[in-house]
Amino acid sequence: MKFLTWFKTKWKNEPLFSTAIALIIMIILQTFVLGFDYDSFGSWFESWTNNWINILRNNAGIGIIALGMTFVIMTGGIDLAVGSTLVATGAFTMILLDTGTKGILSMLGMTGIPAFILTIIIVLILGYLLGALIGVTITKGNVPPFIVTLGAMLIFRSVTQHFMQGYNPKVPMEFLEIASFRFGNYMIMPIIYWAVIAYILYYVSKRTTFGRQIIAVGSNERAAKLSGVNVNKVKLRVYALMGVLVSIAAIIQVSRVGSMDFSNAGRGMEMDAIAAAVVGGTSMAGGRGFVLGTVYGMLIIAVMNNLLNLFGVPPFLREAFKGLIVIGAVLLQRKEKTS
Amino acid sequence: MLVEMKNIVKSFGSNHVLKDVSFSIKGGEICALLGENGAGKSTLMNILGGVFKQDSGSISADEELIEFNVPADSQEAGIAFIHQELNLINDLPIYENMFLGREKKNKRGSLDLEGMLKETESMFEKMNVDLDPRRMVSDLDASYKQIVEICRAMMTNASIIIMDEPTSSLTEQETARVFEMMKKLKDENVGIIFISHKLNEVLEVCDRYVVLRDGSLVAEGRVNEVITNELARFIVGYDVRTESLRREKNLGEEILRVDGFSSNSIFRDINFSIRAGEIVGVTGLLGDGRSELFQAIFGAVPVTSGKIYLNGDLVSIKSTTQAIEAGIAYLPRNRKENGIIKDLNIIENASIVTWSRFSKRGVINARKHEAVYEEQRKSLRIKMDKHTDRITSLSGGNQQKVVLAKWLAANPKLLILDNPTQGVDVGAKEDIYDIIMKLADEDIAIVVLSSEAQEIIRLCDRAIVMYHGVIQGEIAGENMNEHNIMNLATGGVWTKEGREIH
The missing domain is CATH 3.40.50.300 (P-loop containing nucleotide triphosphate hydrolases)
Structure with a gap:
């Protein structure tokens, strides 16, 4: 009885409680589906761990982007351009690193670790600038974020595709270590990046003026302005942060496979990122959002994909399940609010 | 029409909001319903409007018992409830607003715009309202919006109209316009329940008053037999300064x-x-x-x-x-739109202005903040439970004090x-x-x-x-x-x- 009342109050008052419960249930389900048909606990555990590492690694890039998307949505905005920004910053990474005749850094005689570090810095700055460009257009031009990022989505990809036409840069093998370095048998670098960034952004959202200002701007822009919050600056910084996070995802992607398909990479990524944020309790109306919730949301979607895979559900049907999860999650949160 | 509410009792959980309240209103009179926030006025009116159901007690219209389960039942009985937040669609013209939810349609099932326009025009003429029904609601000032709502209530043949603080955001001139309208309704034998905090307005426009305090009826009588001081005393329970x-x-x-x-x-x-x-x-x-x-x-x-x-x-x-x-500090008007941020809790609302002063490299020093707020809470006498409660859980007066607190923190x-x-x-x-x-x-x-x-x-x-x-x-x-x-x-x-x- 005591447990039931505890559970009920938690369910009602803790916004992330239901999301966490849903995640735990899916993990238990997944564990059972994987089965226990192994010789020893050791081999079962290894297989279970490997499965999880795969899930996490495959979703690290989009998971990082979803974190930035959470902040963007919390200000009452949206960023449809993340997929195209990913392609643009990814292409730039490859141009800088190219070991062939056109590679910028190799032309300047830079190779190895200094070249890698310089590349990362330049690409992060590029991501920042692309995001800031979107932010400036939204704030100074007073154009709705949906429109600006829709336009940027088309522009960034199209320009990238044009310049990368018939050009196939070769990324040095050593660069791939950034994502592919192994700890023993485990390739977990992307997971580490994701976890570190999630922690930093969690801290930012909870403990910094910037984090609180994001909520203020998204919840009541007028009141925030009249309280001395520099609304435009907050928005600009949110989109710039989004750009930086996308460029990190781009570096991870390039260093995982050494190449990128500029016409298809990142397509639909904005929707996946929005879905993760929404499943995690972020309100599309702005003001309400949870960094941790977005991590849960990303994991729920990822585990579900894994489950559908294990169950052998046909690929075309899997998207439908994703859709159901998104709507279901919001319905669940709605219930909490009114009861 | 005479509507009587007898021995109404209503609780929300352990909170007894109405303790045996009887109230009546008849056509052709304007009755003020007075009381502090939380006295039970809104609950009583929401019961009459069919939004809530009473725990016990009865409602009758012209001596006939009636039961309201949903707001539509109440409207059916001829009671119109004009809420403080007006239910008008800004981006539609007045005449379409007049028929919201009960639009007129022609034979082919599309909207009968001409018919709606004509009916609105004749209603405006009858009520002596000088307004072009084709204007967009967004172009109207607050008093005309109020008047449009009243006319809409009249079109549903309401014989009792509940007006919840209709003048709270109006200037004196606008208020006068609404009062004129109310007097006209009175002549049409409509009964009006007028909820307001402005006592001089009550004396100006009402015939009768009823005062609720802590869920009980504490005073009622004819308006021409009291002065504002007395009313204020009934409302708060002690003498109020006016000097x-x-x-x-x-x-x-x-x-x-x-x-x-x-x-x-x-x-x-x-x-x-x-x-x-x-x-x-x-x-x-x-x-x-x-x-x-x-x-x-x-x-x-x-x-x-x-x-x-x-x-x-x-x-x-x-x-x-x-x-x-x-x-410089500026406490804005219209607290809800400009003052409070509902997704931030009480202490965050009270500190938004000073975040940057109490933080090092962007990281907020929570302890320092709490100390400052605690001091203010005492000196401003803010009544609240926990720092981290929702700002919207506070009464209007306490919300305003929180907004004031955020400015005072900035010295x-x-x-x-x-x-x-x-x-x-x-x-x-x-x-x-x-x-x-x-x-x-x-x-x-x-x-x-x-x-x-x-x-x-x-x-x-x-x-x-x-x-x-x-x-x-x-x-x-x-x-x-x-x-x-x-x-x-x-x-x-x-x-x-x-x-x-x-």
Whole structure:
């Protein structure tokens, strides 16, 4: 009885409680589906761990982007351009690193670790600038974020595709270590990046003026302005942060496979990122959002994909399940609010 | 029609909101329903409107028992409920709004726009409303929106209309317009239940009053047999001051001087100054530009020309952030839209202005913050449970104190209060007045913008009256009375000799 009342109050008052419960249930389900048909606990555990590492690694890039998307949505905005920004910053990474005749850094005689570090810095700055460009257009031009990022989505990809036409840069093998370095048998670098960034952004959202200002701007822009919050600056910084996070995802992607398909990479990524944020309790109306919730949301979607895979559900049907999860999650949160 | 509510009891959980209340209203009378926030007025009216169901007790219309399960039942019985937040769609013309939810359709199933327009026109004619039904609702001022709602209620053949604080956001002129409408309804034999915190309005327009306190009926009677003081005492349960709070004091240095301030056509050539410890009232009717003027001083509205001197130094304020740094604070009107941020909790709302001051490299020092807030909570007497509760869980008066707290945390030298007692009940209002007087003693220069002449007269050392964006006159001492304020606010000229020139 005591447990039931505890559970009920938690369910009602803790916004992330239901999301966490849903995640735990899916993990238990997944564990059972994987089965226990192994010789020893050791081999079962290894297989279970490997499965999880795969899930996490495959979703690290989009998971990082979803974190930035959470902040963007919390200000009452949206960023449809993340997929195209990913392609643009990814292409730039490859141009800088190219070991062939056109590679910028190799032309300047830079190779190895200094070249890698310089590349990362330049690409992060590029991501920042692309995001800031979107932010400036939204704030100074007073154009709705949906429109600006829709336009940027088309522009960034199209320009990238044009310049990368018939050009196939070769990324040095050593660069791939950034994502592919192994700890023993485990390739977990992307997971580490994701976890570190999630922690930093969690801290930012909870403990910094910037984090609180994001909520203020998204919840009541007028009141925030009249309280001395520099609304435009907050928005600009949110989109710039989004750009930086996308460029990190781009570096991870390039260093995982050494190449990128500029016409298809990142397509639909904005929707996946929005879905993760929404499943995690972020309100599309702005003001309400949870960094941790977005991590849960990303994991729920990822585990579900894994489950559908294990169950052998046909690929075309899997998207439908994703859709159901998104709507279901919001319905669940709605219930909490009114009861 | 005579509607009687007998022995109504209603609780929400362990909270007994209504304890055996009986209330009645008949056609052709205007009855004021009075009480502090939380006294049970809204609950009683929501029961009559079919929103809630009573735990026990009965409702009857013309001696016939009726039962309301949903709001539609109540409307069916001829009761219309005009909520404080009006239910009008801004982006539709008036005549379509009149038929929201019960649109007229023609044979082919599409909207019968001509029919709706015609019916609206004839209703406006009957009610003597001079308004083009084709206008968009977004173009109307608050009083006409109220009037459109009333006409809509009339079109549903309502015989009882509940009006929940219809005048809380209206200027005096607009209020007069709504009152005229109410009197016309009375002549049409419609009964009106008028919920308001403004007691002088109650005396002006109502026939009867009913006072609720803590869920019980504590007083009722005829309006022409009471005075505001008595009503106020019934409402709060103890004697309420009405005397002037103004007192002699030694004013300090000049804090703010505004020189030739103009912004397009909103306000023009504004000159005035305020000294430390002084309370200056600024008033006028709708369109006087006072809110915009002080928002401009606060950096929230751009100006076309003019200079501001703070402590004698010429300053340029282009953003609210700069204004705060310069020591200016602005408590905005319409708390819900401009003041509170509902996704932040109480302490966060109380500290948003000072976040940057209490943080190191962007990281907020929570402990420091709590200490500052705790001190303020005590001195402002904010009634609340936990720091981390939702801001919306507080009453209007306490919300306003939280908004005030966020400004006081910034230690302003100049405090601009725009309608500080809007939507605040009688008790909390006096609390806020006390706070204002105390702040003036601490040598803060205070500007009170208000549409209530009484508020200005009781509180301020002198009053600036604006008319269509210019300062029409300035009055102080004996001359600061309702008559002179109204005269200036309507464009008249006041001279020391007491002559009036129009």
